[in-house]
Amino acid sequence: MRVNKKYILLLAISLIGAIAFQQCVEPFTPEIKKYSNLLVIDGTLTDELGKQVITVSRTSSYNDDEYIAENGCTITVMDDQGNIYPYVGKGNGKYEAEFYRGDLEYGRAYMLRVISNDGEVFESNYETLMPAPRIDSVTAVYGSKVTVELPDGLNGYQFFVNASDPSGNTRYYRWSMEETWEYRAPYRVSYMWNGTLHDFSFADDRSRCWKTAEIPGIYTGTTRNFSKNVLRNIKLNYVSTLTERLKWRYSLLVREYALSVEAYEFWSGLEEQTQETGGLYESQPYMVKGNITCMSNPNEAVLGFFSASGVTKKRIFVDPPPEDVNDLECPGDTISIFNPLLSYPESSYPVYLFEEKGSGIMVTAERRCFDCLERDGTNIEPDFWKD
Template identity: 30%
Template sequence: MKSNIIKQYKVIYSLLITGVLLVGCIEEFTPETKDYESLLVVEAVLTDEYKYQKIKLSRTFKFEDEGAKKEEKAEIFITDNLNNKYSYSEIEPGEYVSDIAFKAEKKDYQLYIKTANGDEYKSTPTNLNTGNGITNLFGKIATNSNQEEGVSFVVNVQETSGAAKYYRYEYEETHKIIAPWYRNRKAVIVSEDPPKIEIEYKPDEIGKVCYSTNKSSSLILGSTEGLNNGQLVDFSLRFLERDDYKISNRYSILAKQYVISREAHTFYKTLNDFSSSDNLFSQIQPGFLKGNIENINDESEKVIGFFEVSSVSAKRIFLNITIFLPTRFQEQNILLAVLLLLRKK
């Protein structure tokens, strides 16, 4: 009996020592940035939409910092080859809007920036890139790379010129939210001293239904290069799994297409490849990715960004997911009815 107790103590002691050693071997890793350079970051797109055009300026930031620092109090203007000048004013920190509404035409445009510390930058002359707009936007049942079923939102572009075209896409999605356990009651504080609360019944269903809107945050690039017919067919912009709450009720997506130059496409594609998780911590780190903007007085200074002059088209669709996946929603509705019945009991 005594020997068994001693053996149990030895086992417990060994486990405790092992646990201490394991915990002691784990050290928290806090990455720190070395050889940091504060580089100007330019987000400049001039489109053929008649509107107040926008440009954003910021600075690169360290890995451990919370976010990018906005580049404030800069002077910005765009010129064309007919000596027209379009000035911009800062409306929010780092965000600049043209003083007048205008649109890009078949001209050469050049961007000029002067920062608050006196540094001057310019882009190479850039012409308007044109092409056919989005021919069709629709959703279809598909599976992703993980063989998960859902809805893929795709675009078709019928390019009649025959020349290779390059595209950049953005989307804005809106979905309807219906509170699953909504109650038309609310608590009202009648008195704080002594504390007293009464329950009131709301005469309407305000708060039961709301809508959420989100914009795309990743680079979506398309190209007809290498395609014999020059058509972009069923190019996927967005995939949502069949169980995604965004398509549970009502869903809408607005797709926006920018026709960009081959140089811009190469820049964004390389940037996208370098930014992927596979390359972020790779042993071979990429060099600097140069765009079409440079310091006028110091060509060796690195500037991040690309000045685009693009034609734009957009399409929006509304989707009732029960058309695509009716069986699932019939099952879901039956399950919801059962849960509601149980809650009432």
């Protein structure tokens, strides 16, 4: 749970109301010093075996979006049968624990304890691990989305989730998402210059890569006011043609969590406060209270929520849209007497080149235009990928 400016604002119990009555509109930056340097604990214990992660950080000031990792903590999860599961620090505020068969049981309650590096002790309430119902379906609709910045509309895919629980055990839901997209390098390298010109090709395929990223945002839903335990066409993320992610092939993995009432109130409150509004002061920010308390100092505020939840997953693929999609720009740089290879400094090595349509004319460009790994992806096709 990275804490940004909007999240800092929602923690304030109230803002200075007199601002609304000022006749002159002037730039204003609220000072919310009270909510700086607070501990932020983010963790969901799921029913998945293997590594699980707890993240601990500190809030920055309103004027600073910096992520402040809290390293050096002692973190354990305990269940209601007296078992203790220690977490190991991995740097950047992340802590990992390995869970095995028999550690995670439905109906068993778990709680989190964090001892910060200044010695304060924080504990969550006990949360009961519940199974999550299967996701009915994930769908995608291509169309135009109107925004304040683009009143004429922006084309792209809107994703939706459909969920239900015939057993009636789950009334409160949260979804998180992970996206994977294929991208390509537009040029194939034929030569390489590093002070000497060589025939050259990569030992492996660098023309086609994949990249995976978590999608930010909070998505919740509930059926508590419905006669049937069914949710239909709940909006998830939107991917526009302004990004290269839709150029070749795109996949979305949706995870569904079963929440307790308390967990739902926390996440839905946070979702409401972090949604975009027409103006900063249109809605009154308020403190979204979690289930974690500082046991060593009850007056010490702490942010976050520890959940125990089953998780189910469903993946969807979409093909490139019918309209043009933004792609990596790779203008070529022709080698000539006016632009000789000898003019390229050593700091630019290796310089990759290709021959322009058998003409003998060599052209170079940025390395990422030849080598897709230069764009932080992988050229190993994911196991789940479907062409």
